[in-house]
Amino acid sequence: MNYPKSFQNLVEEFQKLPGVGIKTAERFAFSLLENSKESVEDFSKSILDMKNKIRSCKICGNLSETDICEICSNEKRNKNILCVVENIKTILPLEQSGIFNGVYHVLGGLISPMEGIGPENLNLNQILRRIKEEEISEIILALKPSIEGETTSLYLKEILKDLNVKVTRIAYGIPLGFDIEYIDTMTWQKAFEDRNQLI
Numbered sequence: 214m215n216y217p218k219s220f221q222n223l224v225e226e227f228q229k230l231p232g233v234g235i236k237t238a239e240r241f242a243f244s245l246l247e248n249s250k251e252s253v254e255d256f257s258k259s260i261l262d263m264k265n266k267i268r269s270c271k272i273c274g275n276l277s278e279t280d281i282c283e284i285c286s287n288e289k290r291n292k293n294i295l296c297v298v299e300n301i302k303t304i305l306p307l308e309q310s311g312i313f314n315g316v317y318h319v320l321g322g323l324i325s326p327m328e329g330i331g332p333e334n335l336n337l338n339q340i341l342r343r344i345k346e347e348e349i350s351e352i353i354l355a356l357k358p359s360i361e362g363e364t365t366s367l368y369l370k371e372i373l374k375d376l377n378v379k380v381t382r383i384a385y386g387i388p389l390g391f392d393i394e395y396i397d398t399m400t401w402q403k404a405f406e407d408r409n410q411l412i
């Protein structure tokens with residue numbers, strides 16, 4: 214038996230989400246069917262609302278509902294220390310760990326010749342501009358321990374070497390290839406405390 218078309222459409226939409234197979238997609242759709250109309254309206258409104266409101270911070274590339282994100286506009290943050298991350302997913306766990314009080318810079322990816330991602334595809338010009346215009350004393354590279362992370366760190370080291378700024382890299386007690394956004398607070402703390410100076 215096939216599901217009615219509208220139900221089937223929703224199941225197919227859910228299946229487009231990462232990690233959602235057909236069984237889970239059907240469970241989600243049944244659950245929404247059983248919920249009140251108001252609650253389903255709230256749910257669909259949240260999806261659109263998120264899509265309409267969220268944008269990238271003009272300074273660091275973090276998620277924000279305003280031009281400048283909460284971290285960049287927070288007076289209490291140390292604007293002299295810049296932590297370079299691959300993507301926005303690293304920022305949340307780092308913020309929750311509470312160990313870093315500087316500001317961020319989101320690269321939007323890592324250099325990967327295999328996937329055809331070169332330095333020109335990353336948010337690198339903005340880092341150079343920030344070093345020139347802001348008073349940055351240290352740049353901490355917090356990229357994942359992988360070939361791509363390593364390649365990107367080396368590239369950054371090269372373009373930053375003559376800019377009179379200290380460059381460090383977080384220490385890796387982190388297993389190779391591990392998804393950096395799942396690292397716990399203790400490991401983050403150790404990675405920051407034991408960071409190594411590159412330049």
Ligand SMILES: [Zn+2]
Nearest residue numbers: 270273282285
């Ligand atoms: Zn920002």
